[in-house]
Amino acid sequence: MSDCHGGTVQRLDVDQCGEEDECLVPLSPVLLDASGVPVIPVPAPECRTPGTEEMKIGENLNQRGREQHRVTVRAIGKVVGDKWEANGNYSTGIHAQEDGDKHGKKRKLVTVDTSKAKTSLEGVKISVRMLKWKEIPSGRRAPCDIYWHGVSFHDSENITSGQVNKFPGMLEMSRKINLSRAVRIMEELFPVEYDFYPRSWILPDEYQQFSAQLRMVKECDDTFNPTFIVKPDSGSQGEGIYLIRDPAELKPAPATAAGAQARQAVVQEYIGKPLLVDKLKFDIRLYVLLKSLEPLEIYIAKEGLTRFCTEPYQEPSQKNLGQVFMHLTNYSLNVHSGNFVHSESQSTGSKRTLSSVLRRLAAKGVDVKRVWSDIIALVIKTVVAVVPQLKVYYQADIPPGKPGPSCFQILGFDILLMKNLKPILLEVNANPSMRIEHEQEVSPGVFECVPSPVDEEVKVAVIRDTLRLVDPRLKRASSCQRRSAGGEEEAGDGQVRKHPDGVPSPCLKQVYPKYSRQFNYLRLVERIAALFVRFLGVKGNMRLGPTAFRTFIRNCKLSSSNFTMASVDILYIDIARRWSGSLPDSREAGMGLPAFVEAFLYLAARRFKTQTPRQQAASLLDLCEAQLESPTSGPEERRSLSCGRAASRGGAGAPKPHLQQPGQAPPSPAAVPPARRASSQDCRRAKARSREARVEN
Ligand code: ADP
Numbered sequence: 001m002s003d004c005h006g007g008t009v010q011r012l013d014v015d016q017c018g019e020e021d022e023c024l025v026p027l028s029p030v031l032l033d034a035s036g037v038p039v040i041p042v043p044a045p046e047c048r049t050p051g052t053e054e055m056k057i058g059e060n061l062n063q064r065g066r067e068q069h070r071v072t073v074r075a076i077g078k079v080v081g082d083k084w085e086a087n088g089n090y091s092t093g094i095h096a097q098e099d100g101d102k103h104g105k106k107r108k109l110v111t112v113d114t115s116k117a118k119t120s121l122e123g124v125k126i127s128v129r130m131l132k133w134k135e136i137p138s139g140r141r142a143p144c145d146i147y148w149h150g151v152s153f154h155d156s157e158n159i160t161s162g163q164v165n166k167f168p169g170m171l172e173m174s175r176k177i178n179l180s181r182a183v184r185i186m187e188e189l190f191p192v193e194y195d196f197y198p199r200s201w202i203l204p205d206e207y208q209q210f211s212a213q214l215r216m217v218k219e220c221d222d223t224f225n226p227t228f229i230v231k232p233d234s235g236s237q238g239e240g241i242y243l244i245r246d247p248a249e250l251k252p253a254p255a256t257a258a259g260a261q262a263r264q265a266v267v268q269e270y271i272g273k274p275l276l277v278d279k280l281k282f283d284i285r286l287y288v289l290l291k292s293l294e295p296l297e298i299y300i301a302k303e304g305l306t307r308f309c310t311e312p313y314q315e316p317s318q319k320n321l322g323q324v325f326m327h328l329t330n331y332s333l334n335v336h337s338g339n340f341v342h343s344e345s346q347s348t349g350s351k352r353t354l355s356s357v358l359r360r361l362a363a364k365g366v367d368v369k370r371v372w373s374d375i376i377a378l379v380i381k382t383v384v385a386v387v388p389q390l391k392v393y394y395q396a397d398i399p400p401g402k403p404g405p406s407c408f409q410i411l412g413f414d415i416l417l418m419k420n421l422k423p424i425l426l427e428v429n430a431n432p433s434m435r436i437e438h439e440q441e442v443s444p445g446v447f448e449c450v451p452s453p454v455d456e457e458v459k460v461a462v463i464r465d466t467l468r469l470v471d472p473r474l475k476r477a478s479s480c481q482r483r484s485a486g487g488e489e490e491a492g493d494g495q496v497r498k499h500p501d502g503v504p505s506p507c508l509k510q511v512y513p514k515y516s517r518q519f520n521y522l523r524l525v526e527r528i529a530a531l532f533v534r535f536l537g538v539k540g541n542m543r544l545g546p547t548a549f550r551t552f553i554r555n556c557k558l559s560s561s562n563f564t565m566a567s568v569d570i571l572y573i574d575i576a577r578r579w580s581g582s583l584p585d586s587r588e589a590g591m592g593l594p595a596f597v598e599a600f601l602y603l604a605a606r607r608f609k610t611q612t613p614r615q616q617a618a619s620l621l622d623l624c625e626a627q628l629e630s631p632t633s634g635p636e637e638r639r640s641l642s643c644g645r646a647a648s649r650g651g652a653g654a655p656k657p658h659l660q661q662p663g664q665a666p667p668s669p670a671a672v673p674p675a676r677r678a679s680s681q682d683c684r685r686a687k688a689r690s691r692e693a694r695v696e697n
Helices: 061-066 118-131 176-189 207-220 354-363 368-397 453-469 472-479 516-522 524-536 546-555 565-580 593-607 613-629 631-639 680-693
Strands: 010-012 030-032 098-100 106-108 111-113 134-136 200-203 228-232 242-244 265-269 280-292 297-301 305-308 351-353 409-417 423-429 437-443 446-451 496-498 508-512
Touching: 118 134, 118 453, 176 200, 176 265, 176 368, 176 423, 176 524, 176 593, 176 613, 200 207, 280 354, 280 368, 280 453, 297 368, 297 453, 305 354, 305 453, 351 354, 351 453, 354 368, 368 409, 368 423, 368 508, 368 516, 368 524, 368 593, 409 453, 437 453, 453 508, 524 546, 524 593, 524 613, 546 565, 565 593, 593 613
Parallel strands: 111 134
Antiparallel strands: 010 030, 098 106, 200 265, 228 242, 228 265, 280 297, 280 305, 280 409, 297 508, 305 351, 409 423, 437 446
16 A cells, blocks of 8 residues: 555554554554654645646745635645545635535535634635535625634624634633643642653742742852743744853843733743754754544644754853844744745755654654654643633633633644653644745845745634534534535544545544543543632633632532631732632632632642542542532522622732742731622623733734
């Protein structure tokens, strides 16, 4: 059997592996080449055999797509009608608004509103054409099936049905500080599993801890001279990033009109020994589809991009710290280097396909299957870390019972491979660039937008497969007991093997729930978030007021003579105040999810002293859930359905009292300010304010 890389392949049934954890692979079955090296298959439509392709790598798919007649896309071999052929061919064309099925019946085309698609527009257009769906380029009054929006969920106001390609709160969760916090909570509970994120401190809040820890480590070993990378919280594309070796080198944050949050930054351990290819540092851009929060569904694109530095790498030294082309892999920076090479093929230049790099590594004997398995684990664990807060945002924007769209989102994971092949998470992009062209200087001083074959290759496949996976006809079909709707079939593992248009789904592979057995135990914070949401009370609220917190304690029977309700109030005030300055919606008072998680873990540590943090959290969750299931919990909880949150209007500048330690005597109840119940009007106003405050980038 011959694969599209010209090698002989044999099939390995991964389920035959002994240990499941080690058998995590993106593909089942795995292809091996003649020498037994696992091949990361390039998605079938992208496979090319020299001399047989109808569209060459340098050719612009967009231009072809724009032509108003039938086009053949990425085909190897001949086209028969509009059918996908076994060798990976398919053709498409510009179609009328309705399509006929094989019985000649008119079938309503899936509609995609692209009026706000921004830079992803070209990629979406091509994908919609490939699927023979209908693009609504200027938006329309009648509801569409799918809305493809360029920035955030909040361009989506007034959409009450269909599906939109953004989750509420995703932009906030992908900010460097929020991601660091979410991963840190998980690290506290699962230190072994969450070791893929560089040690990070949040500035300015944790400056003291950062410098004290560094001093301590250096005192123990004076030859130890680590490097750190400083990244502004709201930055992107390498903007404002610099390397330091001493806290004294931290630059004062520039004052901005946007206020304190804009001045926040993350200082992070710098990974000084990355894996190099051609002596250059590179990182991986992996596309991940979060298809649904409930149930959790995650897909990973088999094909991604690698972005290369443009100066040969040297380990950081005082002399080279400022050399961005050596240390930062951002395309937006390196494109300005004289050494930048626009890639003419998948495997050369400053931006290459992931599969081409993995093939090179495999040829050198690297266990690529293992690398993929680690990358999948990293992705699932990261999503598990951010899902609890996303669920809080989701219920606030689209409360159960309120008409609204369902959401899905493509995320860009930036991953660095260390020299020892361990993948490290650098960041998650809520709005990864889906641009398929780049600017090029065609003559001195004259710039033109030209197609980028590598981008087009990877991104169109991701967009097209995403659309295919959220096809509303599949939803309808699965709700009708997976009855076939026009010929598609959904495999038992959730992969769409064959689409109504006969096109296989070669790019996105499901990893969750596929690997849920290995990762479900990590979803503890989601259970804490479910408790939090249960006690929020008022629809649209994201903060727990003091009354609701008390009700949580009472209903779960967590107070005692050792831990009175007065201590509960103190605990609430202490934690809510400390968090009030550090959250995106800081003008809204009350306890957000991270603060509630902190309180919960404190209560767990207090009650189950001898256990590990993870066992403590699990034990307290079991206890709370059991109490809430008991019939006596009802009336008390109903009384709490208001969003009282006035008691904690401490603000960012308020003093930060220390949290009472487990077993320590509770502080005096006199410190508790009187609580006021906020009206539902207060809640609406606070929500509107928080929306205004959300910055889109
Ligand atoms: P931005 O959003 O500005 O692109 P990133 O977190 O992606 O910020 O960092 C930019 C680049 O800096 C990355 O692409 C990578 O090359 C490098 N980088 C970031 N964090 C680290 C780290 N901890 N160790 C080594 N290199 C890093």
